[in-house]
Amino acid sequence: MRFKLGLTGSIGMGKSTTAKMFADAGCVVWDADAAVHRLYSAGGAAVAPLGALFPHAIKDGAVSRTALREIIAANTSALSEIETVVHPLVQKDRETFIAEHPDAIGVFDIPLLFETGGDAAMDATVCVNVPHETQLARVLARGSMTAENLTRILERQMPNKEKCARATYVIETDTLEHARAQVQTVLKDIEQRGHHA
Numbered sequence: 001m002r003f004k005l006g007l008t009g010s011i012g013m014g015k016s017t018t019a020k021m022f023a024d025a026g027c028v029v030w031d032a033d034a035a036v037h038r039l040y041s042a043g044g045a046a047v048a049p050l051g052a053l054f055p056h057a058i059k060d061g062a063v064s065r066t067a068l069r070e071i072i073a074a075n076t077s078a079l080s081e082i083e084t085v086v087h088p089l090v091q092k093d094r095e096t097f098i099a100e101h102p103d104a105i106g107v108f109d110i111p112l113l114f115e116t117g118g119d120a121a122m123d124a125t126v127c128v129n130v131p132h133e134t135q136l137a138r139v140l141a142r143g144s145m146t147a148e149n150l151t152r153i154l155e156r157q158m159p160n161k162e163k164c165a166r167a168t169y170v171i172e173t174d175t176l177e178h179a180r181a182q183v184q185t186v187l188k189d190i191e192q193r194g195h196h197a
Contacts, residue, residue, distance in 0.1 A: 001098045003105045003190055004121065008113035009128035010160045011153060012139040014173030015109060018128050021183045022107040028097075031109040035093040039086065040065065049085045054078070087116075105190060114166055115158055124193075126186060127167035129160060130174055 007022070009015045023029045039046035040063035050068075051058040057067040072078045098106065110118050119125050130138075139150050164170045169189075171182040 001101050001104055001106045003194065004098070004123045005105065005107050005186075005190065006113045006119050006122035006125040007107050007109045007128070008111060008125065008163055008167070010135065010157060010163070011111075011150065012135040013128040013130055013160065014138075014171075014179060015111070015128050017176070018126075018171055018173060018179055018183065019107060019109045021180050022187075025183060025187055026105075027107045027187070028101045028104045029107045029109060030094055030097045032090060032094075032111065033109075035090050036086065038093065039063075039089050045089050045092075046086055050082065053081055053085065105187070112157065114163055119166070124168040124190070125166070126169040126171055127160070127163045128171050128173050128179075129164050130172065134174065135160075 005022075005027075007015060007019055009018075019029050019031065036046075038044055040050075041047075042061040044062070047058060047061065047063055050063050054068070054071050057063055057071060059067065068082065072082070094108070108118070108122065110116075113119050113122075113125065136147060136150065139145050140147065169182075169186050171179055171186070173179045
């Protein structure tokens with residue numbers, strides 16, 4: 001892969017939409033959440049090892065995220081046991097993806113990019129951003145989360161302001177047109193870096 005760009009940002013900041021803009025511009029996109037979904041689905045690589053640890057987490061041959069959440073809530077050490085199994089499998093999935101796209105610019109959609117130290121494996125990073133009021137409105141508009149739930153999630157993550165300060169690029173996703181223009185700017189810059197490398 002000729003360039004690896006890590007894409008991150010808090011919930012409701014427009015990360016998935018921005019990832020799609022990079023894809024539309026010709027990049028290949030690897031999505032960490034989608035990788036976990038593959039690993040957890042029937043026949044996925046995480047089913048057997050997680051089933052060995054927590055047999056009642058397996059429903060219909062797949063890992064049940066609901067059951068995992070209940071296990072984590074009841075057992076303080078469960079999360080680290082689950083991560084010990086899942087993180088290396090996610091890493092392997094990502095390495096396979098990199099090997100399959102030798103000439104591409106790859107965008108790696110990783111919600112906890114900085115928290116997990118994943119930025120060290122990237123050539124550059126981009127963080128999406130909007131004001132907190134916009135973020136709150138977007139998340140609540142989905143209808144699946146309350147303001148309290150959002151606060152709880154954000155408390156466990158690095159503040160978006162800090163992610164933006166650490167990122168190579170920041171994309172403001174206030175409007176689709178503005179975000180798309182910034183995606184093009186980032187890609188132009190990456191192409192220029194490539195010529196100077």
